[in-house]
Amino acid sequence: MSPYTNRQIILLEKPVGKLQHNHFGLIENSIAEPGDGEVLVRVHYISLDAANRAWMQGATYRAAVEPNSVMAGGGIAEVVTSKAPGFTPGDLVFADTGWQDFAVLPAKHLIKMPRIEPLTHLLSIYGVAGLTAYFGLLDVGKAKAGETVVVSAAAGSVGTLVGQIAKIKGCRVIGIAGGADKCAWLTSHLGFDEAVDYKAGNLFKALRAAAPDGIDVYFDNVGGDILEACLPLMNNHGRIACCGAVSQYDGTPTPGPRGIPGLLTIKRIVMQGFIVMDYFKERDRALADLQTWVASGKLKVEEDIIEGLENTPSALIGLLAGENRGKRIVKI
Amino acid sequence: MSPYTNRQIILLEKPVGKLQHNHFGLIENSIAEPGDGEVLVRVHYISLDAANRAWMQGATYRAAVEPNSVMAGGGIAEVVTSKAPGFTPGDLVFADTGWQDFAVLPAKHLIKMPRIEPLTHLLSIYGVAGLTAYFGLLDVGKAKAGETVVVSAAAGSVGTLVGQIAKIKGCRVIGIAGGADKCAWLTSHLGFDEAVDYKAGNLFKALRAAAPDGIDVYFDNVGGDILEACLPLMNNHGRIACCGAVSQYDGTPTPGPRGIPGLLTIKRIVMQGFIVMDYFKERDRALADLQTWVASGKLKVEEDIIEGLENTPSALIGLLAGENRGKRIVKI
Structure with missing residues (x-):
């Protein structure tokens, strides 16, 4: 002993x-x-x-x-x-x-x-959260400058980073979070373009107003109703990075979102699940970028x-x- | 006039x-x-x-x-x-x-x-059906020799071709169709390895028995319950080619399949909608292959x-x- x-x-x-x-x-x-x-x-x-x-x-x-x-x-x-x-x-x-x-x-x-x-x-930032945000947004979601990115659980460990990295890459960024305080914090403190409170009701309408040009990349941490609300707003050739489904973990799982697979076909959407371990070999590239952005003050941890x-x-x-x-x- | x-x-x-x-x-x-x-x-x-x-x-x-x-x-x-x-x-x-x-x-x-x-x-074969089967299976589904391919609406225009092309490429092929006659025809006439009758009840168990090594590529023509039954059988890094959702066209649309997005994440599945028009520029490659296979008798139209x-x-x-x-x- x-x-x-x-x-x-x-x-x-x-x-x-x-x-x-x-x-x-x-x-x-x-x-x-x-x-x-x-x-x-x-x-x-x-x-x-x-x-x-x-x-x-x-x-x-x-x-x-x-x-x-x-x-x-x-x-x-x-x-x-x-x-x-x-x-x-x-x-x-x-x-x-x-x-x-x-x-x-x-x-x-x-x-x-x-x-x-x-x-x-x-x-x-240099652990699972940072690497998940980096590879999920850029390698899975393939977010490009000028595109609209939506991220759910936006005030969480991964969401705060996804939104900020998307801003660094020149995207328009909309966060989905629970409560007016968190939403205000996302825009005022973290620089998101818009934040939508899913607890305020009628998420679909609020998202549609926040994303008048549609959604190119949806970084999904939650699944369920929030994924369902995003689907009809996805643009053709949009990407959905499936990172997690927290809406399904802590209660009775619900049926899947309506519109799958029909909307995926019509809009030629790629919906891809990923786990950060699969990107472990490539982490040096991510860590170098993340360190640069943190050092320059562009990325708040x-x-x-x-x-x-x-x-x-x-x-x-x-x-x-x-x-x-x-x-x-x-x-x- | x-x-x-x-x-x-x-x-x-x-x-x-x-x-x-x-x-x-x-x-x-x-x-x-x-x-x-x-x-x-x-x-x-x-x-x-x-x-x-x-x-x-x-x-x-x-x-x-x-x-x-x-x-x-x-x-x-x-x-x-x-x-x-x-x-x-x-x-x-x-x-x-x-x-x-x-x-x-x-x-x-x-x-x-x-x-x-x-x-x-x-x-x-040289129209929408043939090109849809070809690009959906090979470019979207990325089927490779030795993999298990499942196709729904397997006795239909696209399904009959998907299964045969997958066999030509060295895959193990399971068709899902409605009725014992169609299923027997898929295996005896078209050379599918297995066929599962979705009308016979307990599709999940039947599919699991037919795909003991899991599913690498699911070519989905139907969505709904059949997609839901395939999801838990998908292998890690599997691909779902979303070609159509015929289960949803001719009646009241149902909720989406359970397990989305959770199973996509856990298994790192790519689920991709496609429309054959998007591959129009590349059709010469497909037509050349299809003509060769038809001429050699490998592909029945x-x-x-x-x-x-x-x-x-x-x-x-x-x-x-x-x-x-x-x-x-x-x-x-």
Whole structure:
């Protein structure tokens, strides 16, 4: 046994309907020493993502998180003890650490990270959120100068970046978010051209008014009714980048959007699902651009940092309810 | 006035629900002489397509067919009188002639066709059906040897060709069609590996059994429940070529398929609508391949020819009910 006590957040049962606090429990354990090829890491920051909720529903692009196991989640961690070549104490890594203070992980599951400040940027702009926004908008959505880009969950970790990158690329940008405050923030603080409040009713009419030239790229984080509202406004040869379907994660899934596949055919739309892992080999190109834009002040990195492992369940429940602006991260 | 009497089939009202005979009327007219830049043509063959029904619902990739106008439809016709440079009597053309004996059309709306025999091949294998199958399967669906291809409306004009081209390209081919007879015909006559009868119930289970390695390319002619059944069986990085949505044309449109967009994301699926007109510039490549395959006997051209303009409404109603095998054409 290592000398460390490890607090762990356990998923107690598979949630049906809305995620609640009682789906989670906190336990304390001692943690084992790493075996050959393994590394013991101390977790500094945990990334919270709507996808965490999807992982509880069943197998996705990864295995499901099963009841009575440590809740999964990506984190930035520091090597404490290494039994694997290439890793030494003090190394900073990204891994699926799970929601806990420490983790013993196979070295092959770790990605070494540069020690930049603030470290949280490794989970936001230079992490999954930043790369998802970059590749989803530019490689999947193929957004070009002069086009109209719509992004849903626009005030979230990915949405804030999609909108800003689209502006940098010369697009007209419309964000969809919940509530007048968030919408005002998107236009005044982040420079979106328009923001539409989906909670205000009649999303289709509001979108049509905001996008008089139609939509060329819809970056979809939510699916459901919002996707359905965007479809009739898509221009011929438009692209829909399917990044997530948060409307379907935390409740009873609804039927799919009307107009599929008919409108896709009539308008020759490409609707493409993607997962950022598939672009991992190309990340240097994205990181170079993102660093340039951040350094020049063109791209604002919005982070929403919550303190304390014990608050991770609340932080995810709140994220699913739309509490956060930008990337929500838990500091351990 | 020209010396010709022209019979015309008129769409009397916008059909709501199933298309019926009483939606159509037959009238006789004299037909005008062509003006400058126009051509008078005699129609030989009219192409029947599920899309004809969609045109009655509203604007698609073309303007809607309005009540009290001649029903639209593509046809092979012969020039009778020309007031346009480049066209002389006897020339064979493809055009949206409408459902009538004669038409006066602007020359710029005509496509000159070679005089091959049988002329019906200009509407089937070397017409919209053949080019749709070719570009939809190979350019949109990107089917490759060893992959599993599923096609719906498999016994129809496009489906029969999609399945055979996929076999030529070395794919495993599963057709979805209505009724045991059609299914037996697909495998015994056209060489499909499997055929699944969607009318027999539990399509998902039957498809899963027929596609044990999953689906790489789904060529979708129908949308609706059949698309929904295919989605969970799609492999990662699968492609869905959205060619049509005949399940939605002739009745009340249903909600979209469940699993969109969630499954698209998880499986990184590309779902792409297309219209064959967009590939018109590249048609020589397709025609060369199709001619080679037909000449070698690898590709069977299935045609279902109905006689008489007055039978065009019944022929379309029957096509929407799945009566035809292969390309349905009306001989005028």
